[in-house]
Amino acid sequence: MRNIFTTISSYVPSPCGRARVGVLFLLLPFAFYAQTNTFPASGNVGIGTTNPLDKLQIGEGITFHSGGHKVIGFSYVPSGSVDLDETAYSGEIRFDPGQGELMLGVSSSITSNPSTRIIMRKDGNVGIGTTNPGTWKLAVNGNIRAKEIKVETGWSDFVFEEHYSLPTLEEVEQHIKEKGHLKDIPSAREVEENGILLGEMDAKLLQKIEELTLYMIDLKKENKEQKFQIEELLKQNSRQQEEIDQLKKQ
Template sequence: MNAQFSIQNNFTWNALNAPKTFSNKLQLSFVSSGEGFPNFGTVMAGGANSNAQNGVPIQDGSVFQLYFPHSESLGGVAPKVRLGLYDNKGWGSWETFLTTANANNTNIDWKAKKLNTSDDITTEGRISLRSSSVSTGDLISIYGDRLNAADMYGFGIEPGVLYAKTPNFHRWYIGKNADLGASSKMELNNTMLYVAEKIGIGTKDTKGYSLAVAGKVVAEEIKVSLQAGWPDFVFKKEYELPTLTEVEAHIKEKGYLSNMPSEAEVNKSGINLGEMDAKLLQKIEELTLYMIDMNKTIKELQISNERLSVDNKIMQTKIKKMELIKK
């Protein structure tokens, strides 16, 4: 190789010079941003491609430029390198040349295809993985813009979790698909929690129920919506109200009211609040009918008693008259 080693004291290079200009050379020069370089500093350039015509290099490949910054304020703390592209396609882009002297500097950007580590990864900034950018305010952005939707950015792992953020509204999706949440297994936002199937609190065995709680529950209000009808049928004319004699016989035989669960059944299977409320209301309505009937009987007895009292007074008057006649 016919190499040239030249250190020049003035600005003689321009970043637009073709890579092949430096082929078969090795030279240094002080440069500036005004000439198209990253900033003030020193550039080493050279190459060893022997392709030439009449002694003039004809190939951009195998040529490099290595830029060393003048200072931290003028060029930064990391060298940069760019390579001549084969087939006379000019220069590649400037890439940071990381060394042990600058790799731990907080002002240096890393760019790599893969990152393998056997220890922890820590950062004071933000992390973007497979995303074109880190969204404002997010610490981690994964597949941030993969759905090409304005409200689908922030944190996401396809297909498990996607964090979608819009102004004053936040959502977590579990089982997220590209339909923007319509088929998600769970959605948590700042107004509600939606679960497609079952929730277990303190237990993983929901026994087929949508919500299972192993422990105590306290609430200011609980509303139960029944699928079956309410027991107002008790007040219909065709309803056959059991006689009190029949009720007494059932209690003596079974030990509990008819159409009600036994103690053993409750201990084994628990109770359905809505169904039990309906059964209790049925018993209250039946008791109401018994009381109405008893009230009618009492009134009839009162009327009969009043008649007997009047008859008794008339009889007493007649007896006294008869006694006076005898005298």
């Protein structure tokens, strides 16, 4: 403090000005300690409170807890542990050093403890609405709304390759009778139990669409051939009718 005072005083040319600086430095400690703050050399630190009950407490609603879990609490009223302010919703940012998990929680009611809503595990997997994302990079227990979702996966253009064995419609019909669903498409029960992989299912549905396209192309060819045969038959009938009419006139 003395060194700071000496340095600042050197920039003040007049004795009167230096005296004013000295008075200011004398009053600073009183102004500082008159605030509701406490910064002890050891122990708990308080900002806006002179009686911090946690490692760091800001006012009466924000705490930094350093127990087994490292917790930043909001709307907490410390009492040596962690209690809730029963007049407000509460929230927390919690880190579990033992498991390497970072959690974000909020309370569902004024008097309830914060529940974990988002979790990020040490492997980078994130859960929203679930604390167990498993092997998924993002697991969401609930509905998702988005403007666009990009899925990078394999596609089904192999259906148009020459070596592809297109099932006959009779084979498709037989499979439906036996299984109750299309080949390579999961049943309703399987979907209910296991869900679907979006990219994989889109590829399978495209496969069926492409197969239908091939069926339609074949059907178009058959119709065209049948139309040609019918036209030929009509021509033959017309010629035969002309011959019959000629014979009747004789």
